Amino acid sequence: MSKAGPGRNDRRRFLAGLGASAVSALAGNRLARAAARENAMEPAGKSFDVAVIGAGVFGAWIAWHLQRAGQRVVLVDKYGPANARASSGGDTRVIRMAYGPSGIYTRMSQRSLAMWKQFFARIERPELFRPTGVLWMAGADGAAARQSVVELEAAGVRHEVLATEALARRYPQIAVPPGGWAIYEPDSGGLMARRAVQAVVDDAVRAGVRFQVDAVEPLRGEGRLGAIRTASGASISARSYVYACGPWLGSMLPEVLGGRIFPTRQEIYYFGVPAGERRFDAATMPIWMDFDGSYYGFGDLDARGFKLANDAHGPAIDPDSADRAPTRAGIEHAAQFLAKRFPALAGAPMVAAEVCQYENTSNGDFVIDRHPGYDNVWIVGGGSGHGFKHGPAVGEHVAARMLDGAAVEPRFALAAKRDAQQREVH
Numbered sequence: 001m002s003k004a005g006p007g008r009n010d011r012r013r014f015l016a017g018l019g020a021s022a023v024s025a026l027a028g029n030r031l032a033r034a035a036a037r038e039n040a041m042e043p044a045g046k047s048f049d050v051a052v053i054g055a056g057v058f059g060a061w062i063a064w065h066l067q068r069a070g071q072r073v074v075l076v077d078k079y080g081p082a083n084a085r086a087s088s089g090g091d092t093r094v095i096r097m098a099y100g101p102s103g104i105y106t107r108m109s110q111r112s113l114a115m116w117k118q119f120f121a122r123i124e125r126p127e128l129f130r131p132t133g134v135l136w137m138a139g140a141d142g143a144a145a146r147q148s149v150v151e152l153e154a155a156g157v158r159h160e161v162l163a164t165e166a167l168a169r170r171y172p173q174i175a176v177p178p179g180g181w182a183i184y185e186p187d188s189g190g191l192m193a194r195r196a197v198q199a200v201v202d203d204a205v206r207a208g209v210r211f212q213v214d215a216v217e218p219l220r221g222e223g224r225l226g227a228i229r230t231a232s233g234a235s236i237s238a239r240s241y242v243y244a245c246g247p248w249l250g251s252m253l254p255e256v257l258g259g260r261i262f263p264t265r266q267e268i269y270y271f272g273v274p275a276g277e278r279r280f281d282a283a284t285m286p287i288w289m290d291f292d293g294s295y296y297g298f299g300d301l302d303a304r305g306f307k308l309a310n311d312a313h314g315p316a317i318d319p320d321s322a323d324r325a326p327t328r329a330g331i332e333h334a335a336q337f338l339a340k341r342f343p344a345l346a347g348a349p350m351v352a353a354e355v356c357q358y359e360n361t362s363n364g365d366f367v368i369d370r371h372p373g374y375d376n377v378w379i380v381g382g383g384s385g386h387g388f389k390h391g392p393a394v395g396e397h398v399a400a401r402m403l404d405g406a407a408v409e410p411r412f413a414l415a416a417k418r419d420a421q422q423r424e425v426h
């Protein structure tokens, strides 16, 4: 080996000598990326049953389920699993069951929570789910919250309804407005998002899924897709393809989804709690959603700070090139909200931030459907700011459609989506 480090052939031999599990255990670090790049340079012509493009939460779980069902799967991502630009790349995501009148999501979330927990138990990483409980706070006229109660009861989800006084008594750190009430889900909580997706990919690779870092070229036209080409010049052929590219779906499938997936810039802030203060700790303060739905957040988890996210859609964003520094206006707006709702945190400093993007459809429903021009291509995405929790159930749902011919859910059909850019954003 020269002082300059291993040559390409040495490196290829070294990487080939690593078992799949050794390579997967390294996923996310430099060596795993190198391994993935070397894999991408394998001679064209190696064929798979399914090629999944995008290793966010949806692509990761789709690959996982397809492999479990006996498929030979290749999973390709241009930056790596749950990377910092991906919608799944954040620290934490909420998993809750209350979904207003949309019982379909309540049931998917219920199924997903069971699968997440089972998965984390099997890989001996239970810390990737934090059962903090979730508190959906509603105003006096909270119609969606009332409908949630009906759906939670129908689905048998454990929950408690807290009237104004009970809410204020149990959580004195919250300034409860007149008529405010809440639904408390004791079994729901937070998923350690980025690490959870990376664990799913690692597990899939250990079981035989091939993972590659490479950028797949956009798809146009129609017919039967024989192979996809990548930026490195590789060609990957499979019987079927799944495009699970999150906010990139519009640019990857411009003729089909150009206007129907609209990525918006979203900021998340972590505020430092006063020294010695325990009332805002995640063990005391559940994940919460505010009375008018504008903000939601987490108690201080792993000493990262009190998390606050503005759920209102931000401006359009390019997920490849966006500047990910938070805006002064956003921080000030969040700080004002914090002082109003959690008065003991007035003046708390912002100690960390994340900038991510929602990949919105016109009605917030997912897209899980066949490509209208290619009968061996599936499109999966449109998480619209609430998709993460559903990863395991979405993977299972997609595998059932691809392998067993289960019918497309009308609510997830492409035909049910309009041009998402016409949606009002601010």
Ligand SMILES: Cc1cc2nc3c(=O)[nH]c(=O)nc-3n(C[C@H](O)[C@H](O)[C@H](O)COP(=O)(O)OP(=O)(O)OC[C@H]3O[C@@H](n4cnc5c(N)ncnc54)[C@H](O)[C@@H]3O)c2cc1C
Binding pocket: 053, 054, 055, 056, 057, 058, 059, 076, 077, 078, 079, 080, 081, 082, 083, 085, 086, 087, 088, 089, 090, 092, 093, 094, 095, 214, 215, 216, 217, 218, 244, 245, 246, 247, 248, 252, 266, 267, 268, 309, 356, 357, 358, 359, 380, 381, 382, 383, 384, 385, 386, 387, 388, 389, 390
């Ligand atoms: C700030 C914020 C807060 C959120 N909070 C919650 C929450 O609390 N609970 C919840 O359930 N959901 C939440 N969501 C939504 C959730 O995170 C997303 O819906 C979900 O992560 C989308 O996953 P995905 O796999 O579709 O997309 P992504 O995670 O974006 O993955 C897509 C992948 O495709 C890859 N890719 C793109 N183009 C190519 C190409 N040409 N070739 C190869 N690979 C490519 C990308 O690199 C990326 O890794 C939140 C989202 C944001 C932004």
